Amino acid sequence: MCGILGFYDTQRGLNKVLFEKSLELMEFRGPDDSGVEIYNDQIYLGQKRLAIIDLTSAGHQPMESHDGKLSIVFNGEIYNYQALRNQLINDGQVFFSNSDTEVLLLGYKEWGLPLLLNKIKGMFSFAIYDKELGVIIGARDRFGIKPFYYSNDFQGFGFSSNLKSLKVLLEREENTLNENALLDFLNLGYVPNPDCIWESCNKLPPAHFFEYSLETTILKVERYWELAISSVKLPFNKACEQFESMLDRSIDDHLVADVPIGLFLSGGYDSSTVLAKMSSRVKQINTFSIGFKDSDRSEHLVAEELASKFKTNHQTLLVDKDDDVLGDLHELVRFLDEPYAISSMIPYYLVSKLASNQNKVVMVGDGGDELLGGYNWHYHIARTEREFWLKKQARFLKGGGYRNYLSKRYAKVMGTLSKEDLSVFKPRIEKKIKQRQLDFYKGNMRDTGSMVKDMQYLDMATFLPEPALTRADRMSMAHSIEVRVPFLDHELFEFTFGLHPSSYFDRHAKKPFLNKILNDTPASFILNLPKRGFSFQFLDWFKSKESQQLIEEQLVRLPNIFNHSFSYDNLSPLMNFKLLVLSIWIKQNL
Numbered sequence: 001m002c003g004i005l006g007f008y009d010t011q012r013g014l015n016k017v018l019f020e021k022s023l024e025l026m027e028f029r030g031p032d033d034s035g036v037e038i039y040n041d042q043i044y045l046g047q048k049r050l051a052i053i054d055l056t057s058a059g060h061q062p063m064e065s066h067d068g069k070l071s072i073v074f075n076g077e078i079y080n081y082q083a084l085r086n087q088l089i090n091d092g093q094v095f096f097s098n099s100d101t102e103v104l105l106l107g108y109k110e111w112g113l114p115l116l117l118n119k120i121k122g123m124f125s126f127a128i129y130d131k132e133l134g135v136i137i138g139a140r141d142r143f144g145i146k147p148f149y150y151s152n153d154f155q156g157f158g159f160s161s162n163l164k165s166l167k168v169l170l171e172r173e174e175n176t177l178n179e180n181a182l183l184d185f186l187n188l189g190y191v192p193n194p195d196c197i198w199e200s201c202n203k204l205p206p207a208h209f210f211e212y213s214l215e216t217t218i219l220k221v222e223r224y225w226e227l228a229i230s231s232v233k234l235p236f237n238k239a240c241e242q243f244e245s246m247l248d249r250s251i252d253d254h255l256v257a258d259v260p261i262g263l264f265l266s267g268g269y270d271s272s273t274v275l276a277k278m279s280s281r282v283k284q285i286n287t288f289s290i291g292f293k294d295s296d297r298s299e300h301l302v303a304e305e306l307a308s309k310f311k312t313n314h315q316t317l318l319v320d321k322d323d324d325v326l327g328d329l330h331e332l333v334r335f336l337d338e339p340y341a342i343s344s345m346i347p348y349y350l351v352s353k354l355a356s357n358q359n360k361v362v363m364v365g366d367g368g369d370e371l372l373g374g375y376n377w378h379y380h381i382a383r384t385e386r387e388f389w390l391k392k393q394a395r396f397l398k399g400g401g402y403r404n405y406l407s408k409r410y411a412k413v414m415g416t417l418s419k420e421d422l423s424v425f426k427p428r429i430e431k432k433i434k435q436r437q438l439d440f441y442k443g444n445m446r447d448t449g450s451m452v453k454d455m456q457y458l459d460m461a462t463f464l465p466e467p468a469l470t471r472a473d474r475m476s477m478a479h480s481i482e483v484r485v486p487f488l489d490h491e492l493f494e495f496t497f498g499l500h501p502s503s504y505f506d507r508h509a510k511k512p513f514l515n516k517i518l519n520d521t522p523a524s525f526i527l528n529l530p531k532r533g534f535s536f537q538f539l540d541w542f543k544s545k546e547s548q549q550l551i552e553e554q555l556v557r558l559p560n561i562f563n564h565s566f567s568y569d570n571l572s573p574l575m576n577f578k579l580l581v582l583s584i585w586i587k588q589n590l
Contacts, residue, residue: 267302270365
């Protein structure tokens with residue numbers, strides 16, 4: 001896990017001092033090592049390294065091929081790098097390190113980018129400067145686990161793991177807020193890709209690569225992977241057996257590291273399954289959880305019982321209203337590239353801080369709900385699916401009605417703004433913000449033949465890369481921790497999405513595959529517990545005179561968006577939280 005930065009300066013206005021200043025802004029992403037290389041006084045590459053694989057100086061970046069024709073900066077982990085390394089050695093490539101970075105570099109040299117991307121498994125964002133071809137090429141992983149921001153304008157082409165670092169390099173031009181991105185944040189709680197909060201920047205979408213020509217300054221961005229979907233009916237036991245075998249391989253892949261690996265333990269099915277699998281592979285596991293003080297429903301109680309049964313080295317952080325959660329919010333917003341207001345980011349930030357004293361790498365159960373249809377809305381839509389097809393098929397399938405129907409259903413379960421919340425906006429904004437949400441969901445739909453699987457795909461395409469994985473990356477990296485996500489194995493997703501829902505989903509039971517896997521482990525006691533999730537409902541804590549004052553002070557800076565006569569007391573806790581996060585972000589960044 002690292003931070004990368006690069007810039008091709010067409011105007012020759014950049015210098016090493018400014019570039020290094022920009023790189024230092026992501027010190028938290030890689031405190032173990034730092035490197036900068038400059039080519040032809042125009043091409044700048046930099047990296048901040050968190051050493052996980054090959055802890056020696058041989059893993060230093062930017063890394064050059066031994067013939068000097070290629071140079072790479074890389075953020076992430078390639079889990080099958082050892083097998084690919086052996087292939088490359090057999091093909092005649094010579095290695096000078098044991099790092100996965102060099103596997104990417106020589107894999108590109110031997111196979112080219114398309115075949116390399118087809119071969120690698122992992123989480124990544126990287127860029128390679130190919131001196132012979134005169135291009136900068138790179139890619140982002142299939143699910144968007146690792147961030148990649150870029151800018152392409154008259155100044156040149158720049159990219160970074162950290163938006164603030166890129167913004168420093170663009171300080172020679174005015175940075176303007178992207179109104180559409182701002183409205184999406186206020187509605188969804190995050191800015192969807194490929195948009196960015198700044199007009200001058202974009203996000204590289206998951207499963208995409210880019211190629212930038214130094215000669216023509218043309219940037220090409222293309223998708224390299226799309227989740228294949230089919231509907232094969234397998235007997236449950238056979239499907240579950242194949243699923244568990246693939247999950248075992250993914251767990252093994254994600255345990256490859258030269259440092260110890262811990263686990264964020266919530267007490268739910270997903271992290272409990274990861275714990276059960278890790279326990280047979282790792283002698284002593286450090287586990288970490290967070291919860292409420294004085295609450296008999298706090299998830300930490302289940303986590304602690306799991307830790308006891310699996311004999312882990314467990315730590316729990318308990319919080320309550322008297323703690324300085326507003327101060328924590330101000331601090332964590334400093335690590336956000338864009339406004340972001342998902343309530344679970346605060347416990348994620350705090351448990352990452354707790355774990356940072358013992359581990360540089362932790363496993364998490366994120367992705368299990370998207371993979372197996374574990375959210376409450378999956379069960380709700382499953383119970384109405386038969387009624388939909390029997391009674392409304394003809395009416396809704398005409399004129400794209402199905403997409404309209406499902407996008408509205410999805411918007412409802414994900415949360416739509418109330419009349420009181422919409423009152424904060426100017427009249428023109430109110431209409432625009434509602435339509436953008438529906439258009440966003442409709443634009444990311446796939447018709448799989450199953451409403452449950454359609455919603456799962458929407459989750460993977462929209463909810464997973466930005467709110468879920470942004471939370472995991474930014475909140476963990478704030479404390480220089482690498483988070484690994486074993487459920488986000490693309491072969492595991494291809495297998496599950498290739499099944500008919502009846503093979504892995506039961507509208508009356510939670511995650512049948514994981515239920516069967518856990519049933520024969522010490523974690524079996526959780527199977528009858530209600531879903532609690534890795535968050536807590538504490539948004540009311542942020543409705544205060546102090547918060548109201550900050551919101552009122554900062555929103556006047558956006559007079560074209562907000563109606564400043566709205567009633568603060570009538571805002572929902574969630575809208576208050578969004579406005580508070582936005583106000584803190586504005587104060588820190590504008």
